[in-house]
Each structure stands twice: as structure tokens, then as C-alpha cells.
Amino acid sequence: MSERQKVLVDMDGVLAGFDEEVQACLDERHPEIERQPRVNYYISDDYPEHGLLVRAISNEPGFFARLPLISNAKKGLQRIIDLGYEPQICSAPLTANPTCKAEKLQWLERVIVPHFGRQILETAAITKNKHAVPGLALIDDRLALAGTSEAEWTQIIFDQPWNQGQPGFRLHGWLDKNLSVFLDQLSGTIGG
Numbered sequence: 001m002s003e004r005q006k007v008l009v010d011m012d013g014v015l016a017g018f019d020e021e022v023q024a025c026l027d028e029r030h031p032e033i034e035r036q037p038r039v040n041y042y043i044s045d046d047y048p049e050h051g052l053l054v055r056a057i058s059n060e061p062g063f064f065a066r067l068p069l070i071s072n073a074k075k076g077l078q079r080i081i082d083l084g085y086e087p088q089i090c091s092a093p094l095t096a097n098p099t100c101k102a103e104k105l106q107w108l109e110r111v112i113v114p115h116f117g118r119q120i121l122e123t124a125a126i127t128k129n130k131h132a133v134p135g136l137a138l139i140d141d142r143l144a145l146a147g148t149s150e151a152e153w154t155q156i157i158f159d160q161p162w163n164q165g166q167p168g169f170r171l172h173g174w175l176d177k178n179l180s181v182f183l184d185q186l187s188g189t190i191g192g
Contacts, residue, residue, distance in 0.1 A: 006087075007086065010140040074115055076175075090127070090133050138155050140156075156182055
């Protein structure tokens with residue numbers, strides 16, 4: 001399949017519930033800490049008095065392996081396939097967590113591979129340099145991606161509370177009907 005048919009898909013905040021796991025750990029271990037509204041990309045910034053504690057949770061071994069699946073994520077990956085595109089995982093490792101990369105691959109093998117095959121794992125790019133991975137689009141919740149101007153893909157913003165107000169293609173969850181419209185526009189099949 002050509003690089004123009006590849007749709008890169010981030011993991012944290014797009015397929016895997018990073019925030020949900022942090023919140024669950026905080027609720028269980030520190031019920032005295034009141035939940036804060038999510039307004040910053042880094043969840044620790046939403047807890048300024050407890051930032052070290054929040055970062056410690058995401059840096060502990062096992063954190064990335066146990067992340068919950070985001071609602072309808074498997075349906076979203078299947079929609080990409082059904083639309084004639086090839087999903088490829090493209091996720092940045094959290095460098096402060098020494099087991100992050102290995103656990104992201106374990107998570108993919110446990111949660112995604114049984115439904116979509118080993119190719120998902122074999123083609124996964126766990127890299128800080130997302131801009132260097134070729135593809136038609138990158139579905140990601142992070143707005144300030146390094147090297148975006150050098151990338152051949154166009155970002156489709158996966159809607160989250162902390163990325164509001166930015167222009168561009170925006171996917172409001174995995175069942176958003178605009179997924180096919182955006183991919184077709186980017187590939188030049190319609191309106192190109």
C-alpha cells in the first residue's frame with residue numbers, strides 16, 4: 001500500500017486512556033485530591049500542587065501496559081480499514097518512563113493485535129520523531145508536534161478538552177462521520 005494510503009494513529013489520548021489511568025490511580029491512592037478539569041496537554045499541569053505525584057504515576061513500571069482502551073477505538077481503526085486506508089500506530093514514548101516503549105508494544109499486542117493482526121505491531125513506530133514517519137494523515141490529540149512543518153502528513157486533531165480552539169481537521173471521537181470526509185479530502189479523492 002502506498003504511503004499516501006497510510007493513516008498514522010497516536011496511542012495516548014487517541015487509542016489508550018492515559019488520563020483515565022492517571023485519574024483512576026489518583027482516586028484510588030489519593031482520594032483527598034479533588035479532580036481538576038483538563039485544560040492542559042500535560043495532566044500534571046492541571047494539578048500544580050501535585051504535579052510530581054501525577055508524573056510519578058505515569059513514570060511507574062506497568063503504567064502504559066494497563067491503560068484502558070478509548071471508547072470505540074477498535075471501531076475507529078476498522079473504519080480506517082473499511083475506507084481503504086491502512087492504519088499505522090505512531091506514538092511518542094514518555095522518556096521519563098524507562099519501560100514505556102516496551103509497554104506500548106505489549107499493550108498493542110494484547111489489545112489491538114487480536115482484532116487487527118500482527119502487522120499493527122510490526123509496523124508500529126514508537127518515536128519522538130513523528131514527522132519522519134510517512135503517511136497521509138496523523139490522528140493525534142497533541143497540537144504542538146515537533147517537526148510538523150517537515151512532515152508529509154496532515155494532522156487530524158483527535159478532540160480532547162485540552163486542545164480546543166485550534167483550526168484544522170478535528171475528529172470528535174472515533175464515530176465522527178467526518179473521518180471519511182477528511183481522509184478523502186487529504187487523499188484527493190474528493191474536492192482535490
